[in-house]
Amino acid sequence: MTRGDWAMTTSVVPLLDLHDAPARFREQLLAGASWGAAELAGAEQCRELARRTELAASEFFAGDESEKAASVSPSGHRNRGWTSAADDDGRPVYDRLSIARFDDAAAASAGGVPAEYTGLYEHPNVWPSPELKALTERFRDSVVRTCEQLLARISEALGVKPDDLFAGAPDNTNITLTEYHPRTGLPAGDGNPLSFPEHKDRSLLSLLSESGEPGRLQIESLTGEWLTCRPDPARFVVLFGLTAEKRTGGLLRAGNHRVLPPRTGRRRSTSNFYFPHLATPTGSLFGEVAAERETVGQVLLAARGRSL
Numbered sequence: 009m010t011r012g013d014w015a016m017t018t019s020v021v022p023l024l025d026l027h028d029a030p031a032r033f034r035e036q037l038l039a040g041a042s043w044g045a046a047e048l049a050g051a052e053q054c055r056e057l058a059r060r061t062e063l064a065a066s067e068f069f070a071g072d073e074s075e076k077a078a079s080v081s082p083s084g085h086r087n088r089g090w091t092s093a094a095d096d097d098g099r100p101v102y103d104r105l106s107i108a109r110f111d112d113a114a115a116a117s118a119g120g121v122p123a124e125y126t127g128l129y130e131h132p133n134v135w136p137s138p139e140l141k142a143l144t145e146r147f148r149d150s151v152v153r154t155c156e157q158l159l160a161r162i163s164e165a166l167g168v169k170p171d172d173l174f175a176g177a178p179d180n181t182n183i184t185l186t187e188y189h190p191r192t193g194l195p196a197g198d199g200n201p202l203s204f205p206e207h208k209d210r211s212l213l214s215l216l217s218e219s220g221e222p223g224r225l226q227i228e229s230l231t232g233e234w235l236t237c238r239p240d241p242a243r244f245v246v247l248f249g250l251t252a253e254k255r256t257g258g259l260l261r262a263g264n265h266r267v268l269p270p271r272t273g274r275r276r277s278t279s280n281f282y283f284p285h286l287a288t289p290t291g292s293l294f295g296e297v298a299a300e301r302e303t304v305g306q307v308l309l310a311a312r313g314r315s316l
């Protein structure tokens with residue numbers, strides 16, 4: 009392992025195990041709070057569903073161009089249906105399928121999203137096939153249950169009421185299935201184009217799974233060094249998002265991350281963004297930014313026009 013590799017199961021970055029005793033879980037959480045990221049154990053069934061969903065998405069991406077064209081968002085929304093990116097020379101960088109929590113505004117309303125936020129769902133989901141829809145929805149249910157378990161453990165460790173941290177149903181979790189294409193002929197070292205630029209997620213928590221070429225996801229350390237993630241293939245990477253950072257007054261730092269181009273083969277991933285009920289306040293539970301009155305939904309409405 010070279011310097012800068014994230015040795016996921018060492019003490020460098022915490023291993024959060026859903027089944028750990030409270031004292032151990034708290035110790036790991038606080039050790040990793042400044043990283044904005046952890047490896048997650050205890051969610052193996054969900055991780056297995058992620059693997060199956062990655063493969064099903066990969067088959068879709070490898071399939072007919074006309075099927076993909078038919079799966080583009082009719083209104084051109086970049087977080088719905090199939091999208092792809094290419095580099096300046098027209099070579100493919102990635103294929104993605106982005107799925108929002110509710111299929112459209114009517115489904116959001118029926119699912120309990122308050123009227124003031126249903127505009128976030130005005131661009132409908134586009135599903136390439138009933139099979140991929142059924143599998144992805146089963147996977148998403150499992151992701152939501154896993155995030156709720158994890159948030160219950162985090163609430164316990166921080167000594168806050170679970171409802172204060174994640175305010176229950178309906179969650180507004182969205183999912184992105186991505187396949188990164190290999191990019192050969194790039195010189196070694198920094199300065200190469202990234203397959204996905206550095207950013208922090210807006211979510212409360214994000215669960216990431218990956219398969220294919222490993223070691224392409226990187227997390228920024230507190231000292232600004234980019235560390236390479238090599239998660240155990242049976243585990244998720246958990247990232248704390250900007251909502252977690254705000255809600256905990258910075259105690260859980262949002263993890264800055266990016267994706268390097270695969271060199272030899274493809275890399276598949278699922279990015280699962282857990283958003284709590286949209287009426288959850290974003291202000292800190294610990295008083296540091298208590299003056300903030302915005303809700304999660306208001307932040308999202310302001311940030312992305314009208315859609316998640």
Ligand SMILES: O=C(O)CCC(=O)C(=O)O
Binds near residue numbers: 266267278
């Ligand atoms: O593909 C990945 O592993 C991460 C992608 C990502 O950061 C995102 O979709 O927000």
Ligand SMILES: [Fe+2]
Binds near residue numbers: 208
């Ligand atoms: Fe991300």
